[in-house]
Amino acid sequence: MRDLDHRRLGRELGLFDTDPLMGAGLPYWLPDGAVVRHTLEEYVREAERAAGYRHVYSPVLGKRELYELSGHWDHYRDDMYPPMDVGGEQMLLRPSLCPHHALIFRSRTRSHRDLPYRMAELGGMYRSERSGVLGGLTRVRAIQLNDAHIFCTPDQAVEEAAGALALISRAYADLGIRAARHRLSLPGGGGKYVADPALWRRATALLREVLEASGVPYEAVEGEAAFYGPKIDVQITDPAGRESTLSTVQIDFHQPERFGLRYTGPDGARHRPVMVHRSVIGSVERAVAHLLEEHGGAFPPWLAPLQLVVLPVGEEQEEYAHAVVREAVALGLRAEVSGRAEGSLGSRIRRSRLVPYQAVLGAREAEDGMLAVRLRDGRRPGVLPVAEFLRRVEGRVRARGTALWEPA
DSSP: OOOOOHHHHHHHTTSEEOOTTTOTTOOEEOHHHHHHHHHHHHHHHHHHHHTTOEEOOOOSEEEHHHHHHHSHHHHSGGGSOOOEEETTEEEEEOSOSHHHHHHHHHTSOOBGGGOSEEEEEEEEEEOOOOGGGOBTTTBOSEEEEEEEEEEEOGGGHHHHHHHHHHHHHHHHHHHTOOOOEEEEEEOOSSSSSOOOHHHHHHHHHHHHHHHHHHTOOEEEEETOSBTTBOEEEEEEEOTTOOEEEEEEEEEESHHHHHTTOOEEOTTSOEEOOEEEEEESSOBHHHHHHHHHHHHTTOOOTTTOSOOEEEEESSGGGHHHHHHHHHHHHHTTOOEEEOOGGGOOHHHHHHHTTTSSEEEEEOHHHHHHTEEEEEETTSOOOEEEEHHHHHHHHHHHHHHOSSOOOOOO
16 A cells, blocks of 8 residues: 655655754745645635635734634633733734634624625634644644635525535535545533533524535534534545544634624614634645645646656757747646656656656657657557647646546
């Protein structure tokens, strides 16, 4: 069985690494890893924009009073970093983006005509994880979270949460990953959760309605809820069978009340919105870790750090190979030449085994303006004109998904 541990793959492929001087749980991204991360983040932003989300930026610090108001200080303090004294005020690295988004929503007068108001951010947050549980990209202390909050009327909450679940499903198809199961996460015992049984029952009933309307099999599990409300967790498994949460959808009545959020209804009166929390890919770190293990480093074509390698057979074809690469780059493709100085043709092909598209360029191909095309999975579509080949590759990348090639 192949070793698909993302930590080994990430280092072998030059995607990320760590340094003890930076600290445990604080990986850095190398150039190829940065390409994967950037491409993934832009994909999420584009999908969110198409679904009607507006993007914001908010600071990674907040005053202690902010997290006292949200409830994080009382219910989540053990997972937060200690306060820093800044000019006589206690400041905290945020453990979540939702308090900041609640403040942004209440910074303006809102009407029922503004709702649903879908606010999204790819933002940093920090968790004080114990050293013993840290590992690779799956458990880190600095997290880049794909987060969003939908502020809506109570009547809109089910439709908005169902839309978020559908967005997650589409992203998984494009990324070539599968949900192991869907979990309805409910509160357990102890003082971890806010005490408001009526709001818990109301939010839970709405999430059950979302799951049943979406036709998604699920199981309810106690003790896995957020401190402020129940949630739908989309679970994934790694090659060793270990399960974790990648994506979530939550319905929250608690924080709109704590922050005094209001909108003006059609009756002219002030009403309380519902806050739907949702994350399509969860943390970028965990998403990349799972993609690495799911695909063994052979990312879908649109996500691959290098999408096309051009392989001139001899030195006399290298000038033309560079011209092909320039055409590919002009189309937005990530392409490179692997020339004769890097070894025999066979060794260069083997070294490029994870690159989706390989184009061999011999004397005849150079003379005729053609390329001998090889796909990562071993298929050989044949000898194609340069323009046609690049057009087809660009089409597959633009379409996203996992398919390498489509018939002409």
